[in-house]
Amino acid sequence: xxxxxxxxxxxxxxxxxxxxxxxxxxxxxxxxxxxxxxxxxxxxxxxxxxxxxxxxxxxxxxxxxxxxxxxxxxxxxxxxxxxxxxxxxxxxxxxxxxxxxxxxxxxxxxxxxxxxxxxxxxxxxxxxxxxxxxxxxxxxxxxxxxxxxxxxxxxxxxxxxxxxxxxxxxxxxxxxxxxxxxxxxxxxxxxxxxxxxxxxxxxxxxxxxxxxxxxxxxxxxxxxxxxxxxxxxxxxxxxxxxxxxxxxxxxxxxxxxxxxxxxxxxxxxxxxxxxxxxxxxxxxxxxxxxxxxxxxxxxxxxxxxxxxxxxxxxxxxxxxxxxxxxxxxxxxxxxxxxxxxxxxxxxxxxxxxxxxxxxxxxxxxxxxxxxxxxxxxxxxxxxxxxxxxxxxxxxxxxxxx
Numbered sequence: 197x198x199x200x201x202x203x204x205x206x207x208x209x210x211x212x213x214x215x216x217x218x219x220x221x222x223x224x225x226x227x228x229x230x231x232x233x234x235x236x237x238x239x240x241x242x243x244x245x246x247x248x249x250x251x252x253x254x255x256x257x258x259x260x261x262x263x264x265x266x267x268x269x270x271x272x273x274x275x276x277x278x279x280x281x282x283x284x285x286x287x288x289x290x291x292x293x294x295x296x297x298x299x300x301x302x303x304x305x306x307x308x309x310x311x312x313x314x315x316x317x318x319x320x321x322x323x324x325x326x327x328x329x330x331x332x333x334x335x336x337x338x339x340x341x342x343x344x345x346x347x348x349x350x351x352x353x354x355x356x357x358x359x360x361x362x363x364x365x366x367x368x369x370x371x372x373x374x375x376x377x378x379x380x381x382x383x384x385x386x387x388x389x390x391x392x393x394x395x396x397x398x399x400x401x402x403x404x405x406x407x408x409x410x411x412x413x414x415x416x417x418x419x420x421x422x423x424x425x426x427x428x429x430x431x432x433x434x435x436x437x438x439x440x441x442x443x444x445x446x447x448x449x450x451x452x453x454x455x456x457x458x459x460x461x462x463x464x465x466x467x468x469x470x471x472x473x474x475x476x477x478x479x480x481x482x483x484x485x486x487x488x489x490x491x492x493x494x495x496x497x498x499x500x501x502x503x504x505x506x507x508x509x510x511x512x513x514x515x516x517x518x519x520x521x522x523x524x525x526x527x528x529x530x531x532x533x534x535x536x537x538x539x540x541x542x543x544x545x546x547x548x549x550x551x552x553x554x555x556x557x558x559x560x561x562x563x564x565x566x567x568x569x570x571x572x573x574x575x576x577x578x579x580x581x582x583x584x585x586x587x588x589x590x591x592x593x594x595x596x597x
Contacts, residue, residue, distance in 0.1 A: 304331055304360070304367060330377040330413070331364055333397055334390045338381035340452035344441070344485065346518035352385060361397040369404040375567045376401065379413035384454070389417040391424035395431035402432045409567050411435035411481070416463050418454055425463055426470035429478065434570055435509070436467040437481040440502070443494035450488050450523070457498075465505045477573065479547065479566060481509035483556070486534070488515050489526040496540065503544050509566065512537050512551040529553065 337353035338345075357363075368376050378397060383390040398410055410433045417424035429436050442450045444457035464480045471478040482502060484495065502510060512534055517525050531553060538551035548566060 299331075299367065304364060330379050331367070333360060333364070333378055333380040333394055334383050335381060339384040340382040340454060342441075342451045342455075343523040344450055344488070344515055344518075346522065347381060353381070353383065356383075356386075356390070356393055361393065361400045364397050365400040365404045368401055368408065373408060375409045375411070377411045377413065380415060382415040382452075384418070387420075388424050388427075389415055389420040391417060391420065391427045395427050398428075398431040398433050409434045409570055411437055411566070413437040413439065414463070416455060416459055418459060422466050422470075425466045429467035429470040430474040430476060432476075433478065435479045435481055435566060436464070436471070437483075437509075438463045438467070439483040440498065441483070442485055442488050443490045443498045445494055446488050446490055450485075461501060461505050464502075464507055468506055477577070479508040479570070480506065481511075481566075482507055483511045483513065485515040486512055486529045486537075487525055487527050488523070495537065499541055499544055499546075503546065508547040510541055510546050510549055511555050512541075512549075513555040514553040 334356055335353055337348045337350045339349070339351060339353060341349045364378070378394065380390060380394060394412060394414065398412060401408060401410055412428060412433045412435070414425075414428055414436065416438065438460055440457055440460045441447070441455075447455065447457050460482070464482060467478070468480050484498065486495070499510065514529055514534075515525060517523070534551040534553060534555075538549045541549040541551070547569065
């Protein structure tokens with residue numbers, strides 16, 4: 197009896213110890229699971245944490261600054277930086293807006309926009325008598341690919357717009373200008389190079405506005421014969437312009453391979469002679485870009501050959517790279533150098549010289565001067581004709597008596 201009671205007491209104590217161990221083990225497992233869950237939510241750092249106590253002094257070595265000549269210059273260093281005297285304000289104004297609206301409405305193109313001329317705001321924004329635009333005939337796509345020009349190129353441009361001569365004359369008559377400049381793309385794909393189209397445009401302008409003076413900046417009509425040049429020169433224009441663009445040595449890598457310096461000289465000579473033979477008085481004009489790699493003696497030589505060809509007007513301007521696809525600027529010419537070339541050309545006997553960084557072949561200041569020259573010449577010619585007529589009448593009356 198006593199033995200049985202002792203055994204029951206031992207079994208009860210053993211059971212209690214087992215229950216206590218089970219409870220302890222269960223609690224340990226729960227704590228371990230909770231700890232594992234916390235580790236999943238917040239992973240260990242993959243990178244060491246920076247010391248919060250760092251200051252600027254920890255990053256400065258205390259060494260002296262390098263000499264300015266040793267510093268690394270960041271930015272575009274492939275060509276000279278654009279000088280301040282070549283920067284222009286954004287075009288705006290009533291006249292500018294009016295001219296642009298008329299051009300869009302009539303579907304006309306201008307070299308001012310296509311060639312990204314920096315003077316567009318100055319020329320289009322001027323008042324009556326000074327505002328002007330250089331209208332580009334025969335579309336906006338050229339068959340040549342000069343390395344300085346941003347106008348689109350194609351071997352097969354769209355066909356000519358047969359209404360362009362009439363639309364051009366209509367636009368010009370609205371503006372009430374005294375002087376207008378026409379230019380064109382090269383159209384080697386046409387039989388006459390577009391000479392008849394240009395001549396027709398000039399004729400229609402003169403019909404609508406007889407007093408307006410017309411300057412035409414033409415292609416060289418290479419391979420089309422002298423007749424193409426003569427047709428334009430005798431169409432009623434007042435100034436025949438064709439640009440040599442640069443000195444002879446630089447021509448092959450500046451202009452299209454189909455152009456050359458002597459060929460351009462021949463165009464200017466042919467135009468002058470054709471007009472004289474037809475009894476018409478015209479001025480011939482050309483333009484030279486500076487900053488493409490030319491040498492001073494080459495510029496002087498080019499001017500001498502132009503005077504021998506009896507060219508009346510020459511302009512000098514800075515070449516400015518239209519896009520990164522075009523040839524680089526060799527150098528930016530200072531305004532003082534442009535002033536020197538103006539003096540040199542005037543001393544050679546050119547009738548008028550426009551020379552400056554932003555001067556282009558169709559520059560309104562030059563046009564204003566040429567307009568006055570032409571009017572004075574015509575007035576003098578009219579006076580001579582009147583005097584000769586009066587003398588002839590007096591002689592006839594004397595013979596009758």
